[in-house]
Amino acid sequence: MSAIPVGARRVGPASSKERVKGVAFRALLLFSLAVGFITLVTLLVDVVNDGAGKLSWHFLSAFPSSIPSHAGIQSPIFGTVALMLLTALFAVPLGVGAALYLEEYANKARWYNRAIEINIQNLAAVPSIVYGILGLAFLVRGLSLGRVLLAGALTLTLLVLPIVIIASREAIRSVPNSIREGALALGATRWQMIRRQVLPAAIPGIATGSILALSRAIGETAPLILIGALTFVPFNPTGLDSAFTALPIQIFNWVSRPQDEFHVLAASAIIVLLVLLLAMNAFAIWLRNRYQRRW
Amino acid sequence: MEAGTATHPDQEPAAGALLARRLAARRRPGEAAIKGFLFLCALLSVATTIGIVVALAQPTIDFFGSVNFFDYLGGTDWAPLFKPRSFGVLPLVVGTLTTTFWACVVALPFGLGAAIYLSEYAATRTRRYLKPALEVLAGIPTVVYGYFALTFVTPLLRDIGLSAEVFNALSAGLVMGVMILPTVASLSDDALTAVPMALREGAYGLGASRLQVSTRVVVPAALSGIVASFVLGISRAVGETMIVLIAAGLQPTIAFNPLHGVETMTAYIASTGIGDVPTGSVEYKTIFAVGATLFAATFLMNMVSIRLVRRYREVYE
Numbered sequence: 001m002s003a004i005p006v007g008a009r010r011v012g013p014a015s016s017k018e019r020v021k022g023v024a025f026r027a028l029l030l031f032s033l034a035v036g037f038i039t040l041v042t043l044l045v046d047v048v049n050d051g052a053g054k055l056s057w058h059f060l061s062a063f064p065s066s067i068p069s070h071a072g073i074q075s076p077i078f079g080t081v082a083l084m085l086l087t088a089l090f091a092v093p094l095g096v097g098a099a100l101y102l103e104e105y106a107n108k109a110r111w112y113n114r115a116i117e118i119n120i121q122n123l124a125a126v127p128s129i130v131y132g133i134l135g136l137a138f139l140v141r142g143l144s145l146g147r148v149l150l151a152g153a154l155t156l157t158l159l160v161l162p163i164v165i166i167a168s169r170e171a172i173r174s175v176p177n178s179i180r181e182g183a184l185a186l187g188a189t190r191w192q193m194i195r196r197q198v199l200p201a202a203i204p205g206i207a208t209g210s211i212l213a214l215s216r217a218i219g220e221t222a223p224l225i226l227i228g229a230l231t232f233v234p235f236n237p238t239g240l241d242s243a244f245t246a247l248p249i250q251i252f253n254w255v256s257r258p259q260d261e262f263h264v265l266a267a268s269a270i271i272v273l274l275v276l277l278l279a280m281n282a283f284a285i286w287l288r289n290r291y292q293r294r295w
Numbered sequence: 296m297e298a299g300t301a302t303h304p305d306q307e308p309a310a311g312a313l314l315a316r317r318l319a320a321r322r323r324p325g326e327a328a329i330k331g332f333l334f335l336c337a338l339l340s341v342a343t344t345i346g347i348v349v350a351l352a353q354p355t356i357d358f359f360g361s362v363n364f365f366d367y368l369g370g371t372d373w374a375p376l377f378k379p380r381s382f383g384v385l386p387l388v389v390g391t392l393t394t395t396f397w398a399c400v401v402a403l404p405f406g407l408g409a410a411i412y413l414s415e416y417a418a419t420r421t422r423r424y425l426k427p428a429l430e431v432l433a434g435i436p437t438v439v440y441g442y443f444a445l446t447f448v449t450p451l452l453r454d455i456g457l458s459a460e461v462f463n464a465l466s467a468g469l470v471m472g473v474m475i476l477p478t479v480a481s482l483s484d485d486a487l488t489a490v491p492m493a494l495r496e497g498a499y500g501l502g503a504s505r506l507q508v509s510t511r512v513v514v515p516a517a518l519s520g521i522v523a524s525f526v527l528g529i530s531r532a533v534g535e536t537m538i539v540l541i542a543a544g545l546q547p548t549i550a551f552n553p554l555h556g557v558e559t560m561t562a563y564i565a566s567t568g569i570g571d572v573p574t575g576s577v578e579y580k581t582i583f584a585v586g587a588t589l590f591a592a593t594f595l596m597n598m599v600s601i602r603l604v605r606r607y608r609e610v611y612e
Contacts, residue, residue, distance in 0.1 A: 002540070018506075021506060022506045025538050026412075026416060026505075028408060029409070029411055029416060030412060031413050032406075032408025032409045032412065033405075033409040033413075035401070035405045035476070036405070036409065036429055036432050036473060036476050037428070037471075038478065039432070040431065040432055040435075043435070043439070043443045046443060046446070046447045047439070047442070047443070054346050094336050097332065097337070100333050101330070104333075105330050105333060105334070116337050116338070116340060116341060119341050121597075121601050122344070122594065122597045122598065122601065123340055123343060123344060125530060125531070125593070125597040125600070126534070126593065126594070126597070127533070127535070127536070127593055128534070128536065129536045129564055129586075129589075130347060130534070130586060130593075131347075131588045132564075132568065133350060133564070133582065134343075134346055134347050135476070136384075136582075137350035137351075141574055160341065161339070162340065162492055165340070189326055191326050191329045191330075203471050215434065216434070219435075219437070220435065220436070221437065221536075221537050222536035222540075222561070222565055225569055226565060228568075248537075251438050251442065251541075252438050252441070252537065255441060255445065255446075256541065263442075263446055264501075266442055270442060273436060273439070274435075274439070277434065277436070287414060
């Protein structure tokens with residue numbers, strides 16, 4: 001060894017010690033990856049074990065109750081669906097609008113456009129409970145909306161907007177420039193080009209991204225707790241100014257009680273929530289595979 | 296400068312070109328209005344940030360009108376609802392740090408390990424399936440993780456002989472670690488795959504093994520991106536609410552004992568928000584003071600993370 005200059009390494013097939021190290025490292029990496037999957041499977045099995053027995057038509061159609069055997073999740077399901085539709089109604093047009101501005105109009109050399117971009121990235125990582133504080137201060141108390149469906153939907157809109165914008169930008173960016181140039185060469189104005197060429201081509205990507213963003217919104221609990229959705233609500237929402245509850249809120253309500261009967265109810269409601277999320281994700285993936293064009 | 300002379304200085308412009316020029320020059324108020332509207336949509340995000348700052352600032356300033364700033368930051372006793380009142384935020388910070396620490400123990404090494412496997416070892420096809428599958432973990436609602444921590448992990452900890460309380464920082468932290476693992480893995484993987492192939496080929500050409508290429512060439516080259524993923528992961532853990540609210544308890548303490556209950560900043564905000572606290576009361580203002588502390592901490596970490604990602608993008612892309 002002393003003949004080899006400092007810093008040089010032996011060239012040639014790896015020694016058996018090196019090979020053992022390589023195999024051990026690979027095993028370590030595989031284990032890292034497995035940690036996530038093992039936990040996921042354990043979680044699903046645990047929830048199904050705890051909650052599947054309680055699932056029934058009665059559970060889906062009854063209203064929440066303080067007597068475990070009577071309790072159901074009709075109003076939380078209606079609340080979640082209403083929140084989802086309203087949030088989509090607000091967040092998707094605003095998000096696509098912002099994405100179109102940033103991709104099609106904004107001049108990246110201008111400081112304010114860069115500031116908007118960094119700001120959106122940052123907002124995507126702001127803790128969800130901070131959005132709850134915003135909703136509490138401005139919507140519930142400031143505008144005196146009260147603890148109503150509209151306040152919940154607007155809070156979730158602000159929460160998912162950055163995600164919708166980021167997903168929509170990616171979809172718009174993937175439309176090739178030759179399409180834009182072709183439209184402009186034929187005399188289209190900028191908006192005509194966007195409206196008739198870019199948007200139609202980007203819609204599958206936008207839809208997929210928006211559905212995934214919404215599936216994040218319907219799992220959110222903390223901001224809704226803060227704006228006051230955690231009341232006992234044994235009725236379906238009747239309008240924008242109606243009190244409301246939602247699936248994650250009801251789950252939290254049941255988990256935070258000490259009795260085991262309520263934990264079983266929570267597990268059953270979790271199964272319903274996860275099935276809903278799975279359906280949304282599957283739909284988003286199907287949409288992408290079915291309609292997305294490769295350029 | 297005249298527009299027409301630049302392209303065909305010698306020829307008379309054709310009638311079509313003249314028309315095109317006149318059309319282009321025509322004012323189109325509709326186009327400008329649309330651009331303005333889309334700009335407003337983008338501006339809404341800035342308004343949201345300003346809204347958050349304004350919403351937090353006023354009650355926080357009011358709060359520090361009645362509570363000394365240094366008593367808040369340095370105080371070791373948090374008892375805002377009981378008399379004698381005390382507003383030392385350190386117990387909430389310690390609670391947050393304890394759960395975050397145990398989340399990092401899971402998320403950072405395993406997240407990085409998963410990322411190295413995805414980018415350096417897995418075949419392209421396997422990777423295409425593994426990455427979205429891993430991200431399923433990030434899509435599970437946090438209230439579900441909270442249930443899992445409370446009803447499965449805590450009993451498990453007790454079964455293996457740890458004297459954990461019903462609400463403890465360890466089980467909440469570990470489950471939170473699994474929740475942020477995909478964030479760390481996905482961002483680290485982006486950074487690792489952005490390292491140019493030439494660096495790997497150079498190392499292989501010198502006779503390095505895959506282990507050596509991964510740990511001595513690719514990981515160091517992607518370090519700023521990996522650190523960015525760590526910082527963002529930590530920021531997620533600090534800001535996570537439901538898992539700690541359900542499984543870590545509501546006992547402010549300055550002991551870092553993972554087997555006992557702790558109260559994090561987020562759990563305090565949520566649990567106080569559940570009760571219908573009267574607007575303008577000191578309890579109401581504590582929500583905002585603690586919220587401002589939380590926002591400042593996560594905002595700082597997010598900016599650091601965004602900066603670091605930009606840096607490696609500038610170097611390699």
